[in-house]
Amino acid sequence: MSVDFQINGKAAKANAETDTPLLWVIRDELGLTGTKFGCGAALCGACTVHVNGQPVRSCQTPLSSVSGKKVATVESLSKDNSHPLQVAWIKHDVPQCGYCQSGQLMSAAALLAKNKNPSDADIDQAMSANLCRCGTYTRVRAAIKDAAAMMRKA
Numbered sequence: 730m731s732v733d734f735q736i737n738g739k740a741a742k743a744n745a746e747t748d749t750p751l752l753w754v755i756r757d758e759l760g761l762t763g764t765k766f767g768c769g770a771a772l773c774g775a776c777t778v779h780v781n782g783q784p785v786r787s788c789q790t791p792l793s794s795v796s797g798k799k800v801a802t803v804e805s806l807s808k809d810n811s812h813p814l815q816v817a818w819i820k821h822d823v824p825q826c827g828y829c830q831s832g833q834l835m836s837a838a839a840l841l842a843k844n845k846n847p848s849d850a851d852i853d854q855a856m857s858a859n860l861c862r863c864g865t866y867t868r869v870r871a872a873i874k875d876a877a878a879m880m881r882k883a
Contacts, residue, residue, distance in 0.1 A: 730744075730745075730747055731744045732745075732747060732792050732793060732796045733796065733797065734795045734799070735798070735799045735800065736759060736761070736800045736801075737761075737800075737804055738799075738805070743758055743759070744758070745758060745792055747791060747792050747793035748791045749792045750787065750791065750792070751785075751791070751792055751794075751800070752766060752776045752787035752788045752790075754792050761802050761804050763802055763803040763804045763831045764776055764777075764778055764787055764802050764832075765828055765829070765831055766788060767828070767860075769789075770788070770789070771788060771789040772858075772860075773829070773832070773860045774786065774836060774858050774859030774860060775829050775860075776832060777831070777832035777833075777835040777836050778790075778800055778802050778835055779800065779801040779805075779838070779839060780794070780795055780798050780800055781798050781799050782799070782801075782839070782842065783839065784835055784836050802835070803830075803831035803835055806834060812838075813876040813877075813880050813883070814834055814838060814841070814873070814876040816875075816879065817872035817875040817876040817879065818830070818872050820872070821868045821872040822868065823872050824865070825865060826862070828862075829860060829861045829862070832859050833859050833861065833869055836856055836858070836859050837855070837856065837872075837876070839855070840852065840855035840856070841873070841876060841877055844877075845877060845880065845881055846877055846881065849870060853870070856869060856873075
């Protein structure tokens, strides 16, 4: 069966079983490997993407649920690391192993789409479901604050 949707602003058609996790369609069928497999149980946040602007865990999102919808992956932020979040991530040296970063960035992007000037508490709440085994949480918070400031100036 095929499912039609948009991914990163382009039309897409997936030819997979409708209960296939969106993560595997994104990575294996569409070749967008920025989204990572972490736990497979929607607990770590590494697989976070946006569906119609809302962050979801793609490892537990069935393909059928995105029919006719807009999906955005970390690749949608920018091709050249020019998105304010990517600039701030680099400035604050956020990634260590880097494995959780695509999910962290997508959760941060969802936060900043709703809240242009988040407090520490807002950031902590929005990012609480994204786990980082390297423990770079204070750098994540600083990077989000910097990105928010850049976005307000733009």
